[in-house]
Structures are given as structure tokens and as C-alpha cells.
Amino acid sequence: TLAAPAIAQTNPRITWRLASSFPKSLDTIYGAADDLYNFVSEATDGNFVIQPFAAGEIVGALQVHDAVTDGTVEAAHTAGYYFWGKDPTFALGCAVPFSLSSRGMNAFMYEGGGNELYNEFLAQYKIIAFPGGNSGTQMGGWFRREINTVDDLRGLKMRIGGFAGKVLEQLGLVPQQIAGGDIYQALERGTIDAAEWIGPYDDEKLGFVKVAPYYYAPGVWEGGPMWHFYFNTDAYGALPENYKSVLRTACDAANVRMLSKYDYKNPTAIKTLVGQGAQLRWFSKDVMDAMFDAANRTYEEYSATNTHFANMWGAIKDFRSEYYTWAQIADYNYDTYMMIKQNEGAL
Amino acid sequence: TLAAPAIAQTNPRITWRLASSFPKSLDTIYGAADDLYNFVSEATDGNFVIQPFAAGEIVGALQVHDAVTDGTVEAAHTAGYYFWGKDPTFALGCAVPFSLSSRGMNAFMYEGGGNELYNEFLAQYKIIAFPGGNSGTQMGGWFRREINTVDDLRGLKMRIGGFAGKVLEQLGLVPQQIAGGDIYQALERGTIDAAEWIGPYDDEKLGFVKVAPYYYAPGVWEGGPMWHFYFNTDAYGALPENYKSVLRTACDAANVRMLSKYDYKNPTAIKTLVGQGAQLRWFSKDVMDAMFDAANRTYEEYSATNTHFANMWGAIKDFRSEYYTWAQIADYNYDTYMMIKQNEGAL
Numbered sequence: 001t002l003a004a005p006a007i008a009q010t011n012p013r014i015t016w017r018l019a020s021s022f023p024k025s026l027d028t029i030y031g032a033a034d035d036l037y038n039f040v041s042e043a044t045d046g047n048f049v050i051q052p053f054a055a056g057e058i059v060g061a062l063q064v065h066d067a068v069t070d071g072t073v074e075a076a077h078t079a080g081y082y083f084w085g086k087d088p089t090f091a092l093g094c095a096v097p098f099s100l101s102s103r104g105m106n107a108f109m110y111e112g113g114g115n116e117l118y119n120e121f122l123a124q125y126k127i128i129a130f131p132g133g134n135s136g137t138q139m140g141g142w143f144r145r146e147i148n149t150v151d152d153l154r155g156l157k158m159r160i161g162g163f164a165g166k167v168l169e170q171l172g173l174v175p176q177q178i179a180g181g182d183i184y185q186a187l188e189r190g191t192i193d194a195a196e197w198i199g200p201y202d203d204e205k206l207g208f209v210k211v212a213p214y215y216y217a218p219g220v221w222e223g224g225p226m227w228h229f230y231f232n233t234d235a236y237g238a239l240p241e242n243y244k245s246v247l248r249t250a251c252d253a254a255n256v257r258m259l260s261k262y263d264y265k266n267p268t269a270i271k272t273l274v275g276q277g278a279q280l281r282w283f284s285k286d287v288m289d290a291m292f293d294a295a296n297r298t299y300e301e302y303s304a305t306n307t308h309f310a311n312m313w314g315a316i317k318d319f320r321s322e323y324y325t326w327a328q329i330a331d332y333n334y335d336t337y338m339m340i341k342q343n344e345g346a347l
Numbered sequence: 348t349l350a351a352p353a354i355a356q357t358n359p360r361i362t363w364r365l366a367s368s369f370p371k372s373l374d375t376i377y378g379a380a381d382d383l384y385n386f387v388s389e390a391t392d393g394n395f396v397i398q399p400f401a402a403g404e405i406v407g408a409l410q411v412h413d414a415v416t417d418g419t420v421e422a423a424h425t426a427g428y429y430f431w432g433k434d435p436t437f438a439l440g441c442a443v444p445f446s447l448s449s450r451g452m453n454a455f456m457y458e459g460g461g462n463e464l465y466n467e468f469l470a471q472y473k474i475i476a477f478p479g480g481n482s483g484t485q486m487g488g489w490f491r492r493e494i495n496t497v498d499d500l501r502g503l504k505m506r507i508g509g510f511a512g513k514v515l516e517q518l519g520l521v522p523q524q525i526a527g528g529d530i531y532q533a534l535e536r537g538t539i540d541a542a543e544w545i546g547p548y549d550d551e552k553l554g555f556v557k558v559a560p561y562y563y564a565p566g567v568w569e570g571g572p573m574w575h576f577y578f579n580t581d582a583y584g585a586l587p588e589n590y591k592s593v594l595r596t597a598c599d600a601a602n603v604r605m606l607s608k609y610d611y612k613n614p615t616a617i618k619t620l621v622g623q624g625a626q627l628r629w630f631s632k633d634v635m636d637a638m639f640d641a642a643n644r645t646y647e648e649y650s651a652t653n654t655h656f657a658n659m660w661g662a663i664k665d666f667r668s669e670y671y672t673w674a675q676i677a678d679y680n681y682d683t684y685m686m687i688k689q690n691e692g693a694l
Contacts, residue, residue, distance in 0.1 A: 241392075
């Protein structure tokens, strides 16, 4: 049986652990790790197992990149912007204010050399990453009072993530870091005035509508946030070529599936939330312009001293301009017409 | 070596042929079949081979579904609306006028039970299908003269695909079936007044801008056209479970990759076309409303007599209304703002 060793070699038994930055209650996000597990396990007849663990089971949500770097786990599923404090380039693969939408991110990362730039940066951490999900544009968050002018942001205590918080600080906003499970109480007690979380499907679960009814759109700091699967480069490099390919293809599939889940679940959730009293509001152009200018100051600041950041942000910026020229021609006019018909009650 | 037969069984050598409905010159669309071949071959160490053949190499572009049904080939990559004449339900998995955008189609097909409905219909043809690409909203086509009113459509000889042609016929338009390679000459000679093809990247190659400079958006008959991989149900059913999973996951990956290619290539192409003299125009609301009403008459007509059509169109319609309620809140306002900044020269 000459062939046996060669065949056996192609499907070796390999078991990896994946540390998710998310709790299982965020089923749509956490689900991407389940999808990866299922796709890879099925494709290899159960020989290549990537067992997912929720945040805190092996390491905390914000330690998953370190765990991949030092080989505590072979894999993570995370949002790169969690690690902006270590280097803001982490955030560029995920979401920064006024970056690309979900389709734009896919185009940039898959076709525009974006993922290669991201992996050049991540190599120093012994991480290789592939896109692993998107939520579409998130909501701007829940506010206890209306935001009508840029001045209304001054002194506003808002639960908002790191990179976006740094940008909004320039407008006098006071960013707060609060874990998901503690946001409701902080809003209820008035310890904070506002909180951004994700979008209708996930926000509904936490009940914010009862304590901060003004629900603002759009979440300009997360126009198309991209989750990633991070893999330890040694572990990835040691895989047989067929497993590497299975892994990459499974990441692509998990990526498209997460956005589809959000696009299917959010429509129902937004209706429920409005039924529960959510007051939809939109940031004014003045408010968004002030945020936009603040974001650009941040990008200039980082680009001046951080080569990886400068290269990757420069590439995003170049493509962003091209993308938003084309996007406004066919898709945008189609969507606009369909929305008009929806609002006419004709769909 | 007890294990050898069991292991060997999991990676059997299987060679399939895939008939594409497309020529290799449409590299973005045809490329999805190459992607499937690569993903599946790599994942199985070259043991499961799905060799793609361009339109005409085994069967013609419009015969690929029959070739899958009768087992001439095990697989096809096609646009379901080509077969609308056999049953209009074929088109619902692909594109019909005023249906879902690309993200909406993914959400409906993957999460909303759409692909299950499509496969219930396709089972009678011994076909099982999985999503296999999208172009985003296509352009409305190239016109030798401007279309300002619904009356301007009357008597207009336009190269346009079957299902959309049937809808537009109601407005006095005279649909023409002309192969891609013959469109340019027909426009140049004035045999036809207009032609729809795909979008900037593919349209540029055929040079229409020189003979029909008015380039209309949006392509309301293809808001989010979805290509599919069709597989013969017997061939699919005979696959080991791991190959079935590899195949499904590879289809997902090919699906997200095709849209990313278009979203990356179209921005450059539209700039080139405008540089070559393309005059961008938009269908007026009156014109689109007339097309919308005509489409609805067609859907009612088919739904009255075709159960598969009625079920699947009903499901699309229900989700379409939900989708376009949510879509206008976060993503749309984000995109709108980014487009305004682009047009201000600020991106």
C-alpha cells in the first residue's frame, strides 16, 4: 500500500484553538468562528478542527492578538481596532471613521492589495489575517438627548471605542470605555449620556431604547467594519497546502455570510426598536463635517510618524475616492429609487 | 495499514466538467469558474477537479442548464435569467427588474430561504444551485439619443435580455436579442437605438461609447444580478460529504470575490469611459415608474399561473420591503455623506 502514507499526509489531524473577542450572545459575530469551524471541519472530514472559544474562556477579548502572537492559541476572530493603542494600523483593516463601506472594504482588501498591506504590518506580530465578516454601516448610537449642533458634543460622556473616541475627543466629547454588559446601567443612571454599540439586531438585545431613545445614524466611525481571522504565522506556515487553501476559502465564506446575517436580521430589529419607542435621528452635515475634519487630523498625525499606517491609509484613501465616484452612479441611484418606492408604500 | 482504505475514500479522484455561459473575455464573470476550480482543486490536493469550459466549447451559452440536466456536464456557471423562457422562476434567482440589490440578494438567498426555494424549483431539472457571483447594480445601457420621457421608449429598438425585454415591451420598446460581439456594429449602423450590456468594466472593452454616447443609470432590470453554479443533482449527491462541503464553501468564496472584482475595476473603467466621451444620464422617476408598473404587471401575470414563481417572488417581495426600510437608515446615509464629500473634493 504505497499510496497510504502520501494520502495520510494530506489530511493530517490538526487541532487548533480559536480565541474569539466576542461572547456567544453576539451570535452573528461570534457565529463567524462557528462557520469557520464547520466549513473547515466538514471539508477535511473532521481532521482539521478549529475549536472556537468565546471571549474570556482562554483569554480576554482584548488579549486575543497577543495570544496568537505568542502561540497560546493558533487563531483568533477579532476586530483589529481593538488594538489601535498598540499601533493604529491594526484599526485600518477593520474600521476607522469615514473609511470604506462593506463592499468597498471587500474590494480594497481582496483586490486592491489591502490585505497584503495589512499582513505586511501584522507580520511583526507573527499574525497573518484574512477578512472574516462585516456588519455593514453601524448605527451612531443611543443618546439621551438630541444632538443638533457640534456644540452638543462638548462634554458629552459617550461610551465609544478607542480609535473613534480619540477622534471625537477633539470635539470635546468625553469617550468612555465600558463593557457591553454595563452600558445599560450607565445610561440609565446618567453616568454616560450616549453609547454606541453595533446596530439594530445586537442593540435590541441590550434594551438601550428604554434609557436613551434617540437612535442616531449613521455610525460614521464604522461605515463598513471588517472582522478578521488572525492566525499565528508559524502555525499557518506549517499547514499542508490543502489545509491552507481550505482555511482561506472558509474565511471568505464566513465573511460573506456574516454580512448576509446582518442584512437579514437588522430589518426586523429596526422595526421592533421603533415599535419600542426608538426615535430615529440623523447626524447633521455640520456635525459629520466636524467629525470628518477631526478624523483627518488624526490620520495626518499618525501618517507623519508611522510608515505602515501612512502606506495603508494612503491606499485606502486613494481607493475611497475612486470607489465613491462609481458607487454614486448605478447602485446608489437604484437604491434611492427603491427606497422612494418603499416610502410610497409601493414595494 | 487498516486506515488506508478509509482515508483514500475521503479524497477520491473526481473530475467534473463545468460549462460556463460566458466567454473568457468576460474575465470577471468567467473568472468565478476559475475561482471555483482553484479553490476546490487546492482544497482536495488536486483530487477533485472541476474543469471550466467557456461558452461554446462544450455547449452554447444558453444550453448549459440542459447540459447539467441531462448529465452532459456535471456543472455550469450561468445567469438563471437566460432560461426565463422555459420558466420565469429561473430568473428570480438571478435578476428581475426592481428586485434586490447585491447585498439584499445575498441576505435573501443565504438567510431568507431564497436558495432553498430556488432549489425546490430547480429539482425538476435535476439541478442544485448555489450563489456564484454578483456585479452590483448594472448600468441601464448605451443610447444613441436621450430618453427624457416614457414616450421616448416607444419604438426604441434596444438590445436587452429576455425577461427585462418582456417587461419593457409593454412600454412600446422593441427588444432585440443580439450576441455581445454583434452589438457594436448594430449600434453603429443604427439597426438598434440602444443596448444594455453589463457595466463600465465590461462595456469599455466593446467600445460602445463611440457609437451610442448616452450612458444611462441605473440598470433597473439588474439591481443585483446573482450568478449561480448549477450542479447535476445525481453528481452532487454522489460526492462524499467533505467534497460537498468544499464545493459549497468554494461557491460562497467565488460569490464574494466576483463582486469585489467589479467593485475594484468599475471605478477605473467609468473614469476612462467619461474620458472617452460617455455622457452619463439618469432615467427620470417617470420613466422608472412606468417600468416599475410594467414589471409588476408581469409578476402578477406569472404569479397567477406558476406556483414556484408565486412562492419565490412573494418571498422576495416581502423581504424587499423590509430590506429597503433598513437600508435607508445607516448604510445609505453613510454612503450619501461620503459621496457628498467626494463631490466636494474632500476625499
